[in-house]
Amino acid sequence: xxxxxxxxxxIMFFIGTDTFIVSPLLPILRESFGISIEQSGWIVSAYALxxxxxxxxxGPLSDAWNRKKVLLFGLLGFxxxxxxxxxxxxxxxxxxxxxxxxxxxxxxxxQVWAAIPQLVQPHKVLKAMGVxxxxxxxxxxxxxxxxxxxxxxGWQTPFIMIGCCTFLIVIWTAVLLPALPPSIQxxxxxxxxxxYRSLLQGSTPKVAFLAYFLFQLGNFAAFxxxxxxxxxxxxxxxxxxxxxxxxxxxxxxxxxxxxxSLVNKVxxxxxxxxxxxxxxxxxxxxxxxxxxxxxxxTYFLIFLILGMIFPLMMSMLxxxxxxxxxTVSSLANSSMYFGTMVGSFTAGMLYAHSGGFISVSLFSxxxxxxxxxxxxxxxxxxxxxLK
Numbered sequence: 197x198x199x200x201x202x203x204x205x206x207i208m209f210f211i212g213t214d215t216f217i218v219s220p221l222l223p224i225l226r227e228s229f230g231i232s233i234e235q236s237g238w239i240v241s242a243y244a245l246x247x248x249x250x251x252x253x254x255g256p257l258s259d260a261w262n263r264k265k266v267l268l269f270g271l272l273g274f275x276x277x278x279x280x281x282x283x284x285x286x287x288x289x290x291x292x293x294x295x296x297x298x299x300x301x302x303x304x305x306x307q308v309w310a311a312i313p314q315l316v317q318p319h320k321v322l323k324a325m326g327v328x329x330x331x332x333x334x335x336x337x338x339x340x341x342x343x344x345x346x347x348x349x350g351w352q353t354p355f356i357m358i359g360c361c362t363f364l365i366v367i368w369t370a371v372l373l374p375a376l377p378p379s380i381q382x383x384x385x386x387x388x389x390x391x392y393r394s395l396l397q398g399s400t401p402k403v404a405f406l407a408y409f410l411f412q413l414g415n416f417a418a419f420x421x422x423x424x425x426x427x428x429x430x431x432x433x434x435x436x437x438x439x440x441x442x443x444x445x446x447x448x449x450x451x452x453x454x455x456x457s458l459v460n461k462v463x464x465x466x467x468x469x470x471x472x473x474x475x476x477x478x479x480x481x482x483x484x485x486x487x488x489x490x491x492x493x494t495y496f497l498i499f500l501i502l503g504m505i506f507p508l509m510m511s512m513l514x515x516x517x518x519x520x521x522x523t524v525s526s527l528a529n530s531s532m533y534f535g536t537m538v539g540s541f542t543a544g545m546l547y548a549h550s551g552g553f554i555s556v557s558l559f560s561x562x563x564x565x566x567x568x569x570x571x572x573x574x575x576x577x578x579x580x581x582l583k
Contacts, residue, residue, distance in 0.1 A: 279359025337445025344438025
């Protein structure tokens with residue numbers, strides 16, 4: 197079982213690295229393609245759009261398919277299109293390959309989240325999700341900085357490396373992962389529309405998913421333009437930006453590995469409340485910090501808290517259904533990437549026309565506040581049992 201969790205960790209590491217690597221590369225991509233600040237945000241939005249749209253389909257379909265096969269095909273496509281990103285010469289070709297990479301990831305990563313409750317004992321699910329979430333955290337702590345350093349030899353290098361490594365992960369997945377038969381029989385499987393209708397019955401799931409969308413909207417609005425802001429305010433190059441993100445990922449990694457114990461002690465409700473409030477206060481402070489050192493410390497603290505509450509949110513959403521976990525995972529991931537798409541687009545507009553990163557941070561804080569209120573009102577916390 198430990199080998200499987202390690203495999204899931206690596207899958208999320210490479211998908212996370214590919215997802216997050218674009219942010220520190222935006223200044224150099226903007227220069228290479230001769231595009232505006234707003235257009236540079238579209239590169240982030242392209243991946244998010246492909247993921248968000250197809251995750252809505254991939255999850256329900258995978259509930260009636262063997263998850264291992266879905267994961268393998270998704271990873272293979274992800275590796276191919278990410279590799280091709282390293283060979284593009286214009287903006288629209290990059291946009292297209294990022295879109296296709298996002299579509300492929302939409303079929304792959306939800307299978308990881310859905311497989312955890314299927315393979316892991318109930319009282320160990322939160323811990324397993326924390327470890328897998330650490331894959332995303334490590335992608336920020338190590339993957340993105342390493343990619344940023346590699347980009348000094350050419351921005352194409354990180355995409356080529358991620359694509360090649362993904363092919364190795366495909367082979368390991370084929371060998372190690374057991375078959376994951378569908379939770380429902382194909383002949384009895386309801387339509388995709390009916391699965392979502394069944395999942396979203398009542399106010400609790402609707403409000404919970406809206407809360408999750410708003411949280412990720414604020415999260416990725418701020419994250420998407422980290423590289424641009426650091427370059428503009430502190431004149432950092434792509435390698436220096438990678439160093440800042442190293443601290444960001446370090447906080448996320450520490451919390452992902454050990455945060456579940458703190459959540460168990462404090463309780464899910466208070467962990468969520470205190471965590472979101474603390475993040476909001478730090479984002480309000482961030483644009484006014486005078487040096488890179490203070491920025492690094494602040495990002496470390498922000499993502500230390502994020503690493504704790506993200507698996508908590510995923511665990512809350514997984515309690516909404518025991519028979520449609522693929523649908524839950526895909527809707528959660530789709531909500532996150534719709535948040536990424538809208539957030540990066542909105543952040544680009546705010547950054548360029550409404551006061552730079554100050555307006556972006558304020559927008560994120562508002563999203564966090566509304567998200568917290570909706571989570572508390574949804575009642576989804578009542579279905580969560582931690583041990």
